[in-house]
Amino acid sequence: KQEVTQIPAALSVPEGENLVLNCSFTDSAIYNLQWFRQDPGKGLTSLLLIQSSQREQTSGRLNASLDKSSGRSTLYIAASQPGDSATYLCAVKDSNYQLIWGAGTKLIIKP
Amino acid sequence: GAGVSQSPSNKVTEKGKDVELRCDPISGHTALYWYRQRLGQGLEFLIYFQGNSAPDKSGLPSDRFSAERTGESVSTLTIQRTQQEDSAVYLCASSLSPNEKLFFGSGTQLSVL
Numbered sequence: 001k002q003e004v005t006q007i008p009a010a011l012s013v014p015e016g017e018n019l020v021l022n023c024s025f026t027d028s029a030i031y032n033l034q035w036f037r038q039d040p041g042k043g044l045t046s047l048l049l050i051q052s053s054q055r056e057q058t059s060g061r062l063n064a065s066l067d068k069s070s071g072r073s074t075l076y077i078a079a080s081q082p083g084d085s086a087t088y089l090c091a092v093k094d095s096n097y098q099l100i101w102g103a104g105t106k107l108i109i110k111p
Numbered sequence: 112g113a114g115v116s117q118s119p120s121n122k123v124t125e126k127g128k129d130v131e132l133r134c135d136p137i138s139g140h141t142a143l144y145w146y147r148q149r150l151g152q153g154l155e156f157l158i159y160f161q162g163n164s165a166p167d168k169s170g171l172p173s174d175r176f177s178a179e180r181t182g183e184s185v186s187t188l189t190i191q192r193t194q195q196e197d198s199a200v201y202l203c204a205s206s207l208s209p210n211e212k213l214f215f216g217s218g219t220q221l222s223v224l
Contacts (some may be wrong), residue, residue, distance in 0.1 A: 031210050043202055044213040051210070089154075097161070097209045099144070103153050 001099040002027045002094045006102035009039045014110050015079040015082060021105045027045035028068045035064050035075050037086040117203050117216035124193055132188040132219045133164055135204030145178055145188050146202040193223045202214060
């Protein structure tokens with residue numbers, strides 16, 4: 001059974017720092033992996049989607065990598081800003097087309 | 112519309128009443144998901160529609176919960192005889208195909224008194 005883990009559960013860093021969020025999964029048979037952010041009281045916003053055949057995707061200050069063999073993905077945020085404060089979730093689409101979610105990393109960027 | 116639309120945005124109901132929540136996916140999106148998110152908790156999968164295939168109902172918590180989708184358009188989630196533990200945000204999401212980016216609506220905040 002696919003399980004997705006995100007570490008750390010919470011992270012607080014000063015503005016301007018580069019940071020990495022981690023996501024690990026137990027079964028490498030996936031179709032894709034997606035990173036989302038959720039702001040308090042709001043829905044989820046898709047950030048990046050990496051297909052199983054891809055190694056990374058970039059959007060602005062965000063870069064997501066995927067290593068299927070080791071069951072890992074990272075989300076790199078460059079030059080963090082207070083507006084990046086949110087909960088970041090990763091989700092894996094498994095071989096049954098089910099989305100399996102991590103519990104999220106709550107990120108706080110201190111001005 | 113430009114995004115996934117959910118209505119109502121807020122619903123307050125009395126225990127025992129039925130409620131119906133609506134989701135308008137992005138036009139042309141074949142995949143549609145319903146999730147529940149209790150306060151401070153993660154996403155709980157409820158049901159998945161893909162085109163005209165039989166829906167995956169494996170996440171529905173009880174027979175009080177049901178959902179329908181007509182073709183590749185609107186979906187409704189119905190909760191019968193609501194209970195206080197049904198209080199949560201109900202989120203709908205759609206994607207162009209099963210392997211594409213997932214887009215979420217803003218959710219319906221359901222409060223059962």
